Amino acid sequence: MKVLVTGGAGYIGSVVTERLLAEGHETTVLDDLSEGHRDAIPAAASFVEVDLRDRAALRGALAGRSFEAVMHLAASCLVGESMENPGKYFENNLSAGVNLLEETMPLGVDRIVFSSTAATYGDPETIPITEDFPTEPTNSYGASKLLFESVLAWYSRLKGLKWIALRYFNAAGAASEERGEDHDPETHLIPLVLKAAAEGGEVQIFGDDYPTPDGTCVRDYIHIRDLADAHLDAMRAMERGIEGPFNLGNGAGFSVREVIQVSEAVTGKSIRSRVAPRRPGDPPSLVASSKRAREILGWNPQRGDLKGIIESAWQWHLARPDGYRSAAT
Ligand SMILES: NC(=O)c1ccc[n+]([C@@H]2O[C@H](COP(=O)([O-])OP(=O)(O)OC[C@H]3O[C@@H](n4cnc5c(N)ncnc54)[C@H](O)[C@@H]3O)[C@@H](O)[C@H]2O)c1
Structure with a gap:
């Protein structure tokens, strides 16, 4: 399958890219390197350097390409910052996501796996958390992710896009000595x-x-390789008509x-x-x-x-x- 991985230069996206390539998928990474690392991108992947917020640049960068599926990991992800600068979070995690859908669906994309988060639940009263718990985010980061989930549900209803949102708990560990966690600032x-x-x-x-x-x-800490494998499972599941949010934790x-x-x-x-x-x-x-x-x-x-x-x-x-x-x- 021809797969586009946004945020593929980041901690989790680079390992998702590695796993896709290992399973024989033709994989392109899209990243603006604002947070990620050029060296994290596996050599066998194609690379498109562009900011998803810039729709005209996005269209230009993807011109002439085609994809069947998107793994959308690119995002701003600092909870504290999201409370000081919510505009950055709604722009990068919501509007940029709409740009992505609008510019990739005409290129053949009919399914998307989206990186969502435990932060969509807010402060639940009991554990373990299941997907039918109330979603009441306590920060604008979680809110921006939850809003994009509902955008996906609307694109499914109106445009036939298949979607799965993976609500990660705490990603941790390294896939190998080649790919591991390197955030700046590091908050994990x-x-x-x-x-x-x-x-x-x-x-x-x-x-x-x-x-x-x-x-x-x-x-709840989840190994990065297990997390990456779930993306491939999700991509296959959409072929069986499965959609919606899924928790990923231990x-x-x-x-x-x-x-x-x-x-x-x-x-x-x-x-x-x-x-x-x-x-x-x-x-x-x-x-x-x-x-x-x-x-x-x-x-x-x-x-x-x-x-x-x-x-x-x-x-x-x-x-x-x-x-x-x-x-x-
Ligand atoms: N790390 C965790 O524990 C965790 C938990 C829950 C959810 N998530 C979600 O998983 C995803 C990946 O997290 P991560 O820890 O790998 O983050 P990361 O910061 O390492 O990776 C994000 C990547 O997205 C890129 N990016 C950001 N904005 C962009 C834009 N406008 N255009 C193009 N590229 C852009 C960055 O350069 C970076 O390479 C995020 O969506 C995050 O919200 C992560």
Whole structure:
């Protein structure tokens, strides 16, 4: 199949691209490199460098090409920033997505897999979270993703576009020593903890008085390879007429303190931490039920063990301590 991957120079998109190529799909990455890395794009993929927000440039960059499916991962993804600058989030995660649909459907695209998020649920009262929980985002990042899901439902109804939104919980780990997490700024716990292990820095724990077993926030970590595989399952499922949102998580929650403890075991280093005030809008526990993805998409995650996830991230860190700025070993 001819597949366009937006955000394919990013953390998750580059691994999705790797998996598509491994399964023989003709894969093109579209990215403006605003956050991603040229070196993250697998060599066998074609690359189109363009900003999705610029519709005329997008049309020009895609002229003469054809695609059957889109994996839409490009987005702005910082929750805190989304509360200071909502316009950036609605422009990049909503309007740019409409540009993408309008410019790629005439090129043959009839299906899309969209990177959505657990942030669409807001602050649920119970866990595990299923897809029929209320969607009440507590930040404009989650709202922008939820709004684009409803855009997709309208394009399905009015234009026959097939769609699946994958609501990721916390993506983590590295696919290999070649592809791993390298965000700037880095806000995700595991790379921050591993950096502290390597450099002797301190990890901030935002709140230790939550209603969780050890008082720190609980999250559901999913290995990047399992996440990437779900995109291929989703693409196949749309051929069977399946559409809608699907959670992707392990169904197991780990607290911030547990992540630090497991990271100490993996790295063999002691990791200093300090309790800081809670961050506004951080729900105590976010844990997915991915029953629907397993049963309907046939998703079969293989790498749910937290230790294995952290080990893969540590191997990536050792191979590339400065991420993609480090020369490959
Ligand atoms: N990382 C997570 O744990 C997580 C959790 C839930 C959802 N998601 C979603 O998954 C997707 C990928 O996340 P990630 O961690 O790989 O992020 P990332 O920042 O590493 O990748 C996003 C990519 O999109 C590109 N991009 C952004 N705006 C663009 C634009 N206007 N035009 C073209 N390219 C553009 C960036 O350059 C970058 O390469 C995002 O949609 C994010 O919201 C991620």
